[in-house]
Amino acid sequence: EAQVTQNPRYLITVTGKKLTVTCSQNMNHEYMSWYRQDPGLGLRQIYYSMNVEVTDKGDVPEGYKVSRKEKRNFPLILESPSPNQTSLYFCASSLSGFETQYFGPGTRLLVL
Amino acid sequence: SQQGEEDPQALSIQEGENATMNCSYKTSINNLQWYRQNSGRGLVHLILIRSNEREKHSGRLRVTLDTSKKSSSLLITASRAADTASYFCATDANTDKLIFGTGTRLQVFP
Numbered sequence: 001e002a003q004v005t006q007n008p009r010y011l012i013t014v015t016g017k018k019l020t021v022t023c024s025q026n027m028n029h030e031y032m033s034w035y036r037q038d039p040g041l042g043l044r045q046i047y048y049s050m051n052v053e054v055t056d057k058g059d060v061p062e063g064y065k066v067s068r069k070e071k072r073n074f075p076l077i078l079e080s081p082s083p084n085q086t087s088l089y090f091c092a093s094s095l096s097g098f099e100t101q102y103f104g105p106g107t108r109l110l111v112l
Numbered sequence: 113s114q115q116g117e118e119d120p121q122a123l124s125i126q127e128g129e130n131a132t133m134n135c136s137y138k139t140s141i142n143n144l145q146w147y148r149q150n151s152g153r154g155l156v157h158l159i160l161i162r163s164n165e166r167e168k169h170s171g172r173l174r175v176t177l178d179t180s181k182k183s184s185s186l187l188i189t190a191s192r193a194a195d196t197a198s199y200f201c202a203t204d205a206n207t208d209k210l211i212f213g214t215g216t217r218l219q220v221f222p
Contacts, residue, residue, distance in 0.1 A: 105153060
């Protein structure tokens with residue numbers, strides 16, 4: 001089954017404790033992206049990757065890192081999480097940036 | 113940066129009625145897409161309409177695009193309680209990424 005998976009689905013952590021949210025897709029897509037969703041603000045892009053070893057900042061990259069060592073994986077790293085990073089995070093993949101995007105189920109993060 | 117803006121922000125209707133949501137955007141586009149999100153879940157792609165298309169259908173969904181007005185509408189006909197969700201438009205603004213609006217929350221009462 002074609003899908004995007006994210007782990008963990010729910011995470012409660014404390015300020016400053018590094019964490020990684022994994023994302024994997026099995027559709028051989030070139031393009032992958034991370035979004036955060038906050039009430040009243042819609043989806044905002046954090047980082048995106050057009051191909052392996054190619055990543056670029058989205059609209060809200062501060063406080064986040066990503067890597068794209070393999071085509072299928074695109075982890076999101078929070079080196080020192082802060083409470084303002086409490087949000088619902090989505091990973092997505094597609095053939096290209098402006099084609100249909102396939103979303104993961106989301107990761108709900110609470111930073112205390 | 114907000115490219116797409118949906119209107120209304122919220123919509124409540126009875127089952128069987130039609131639901132219409134609108135999306136306005138600011139710059140030229142390659143395509144416009146509509147997505148659906150059930151509460152707290154991942155977005156699901158509904159339909160993509162390219163800039164040279166004016167109307168597209170998929171089942172009970174009908175999407176129109178007016179590039180001169182920089183607007184699109186999503187019509188759901190004969191709505192069902194299961195259509196209750198948030199609906200987002202997304203545009204590419206001639207870039208290599210999608211920009212999403214803030215969505216329309218649709219509530220369909222049985």
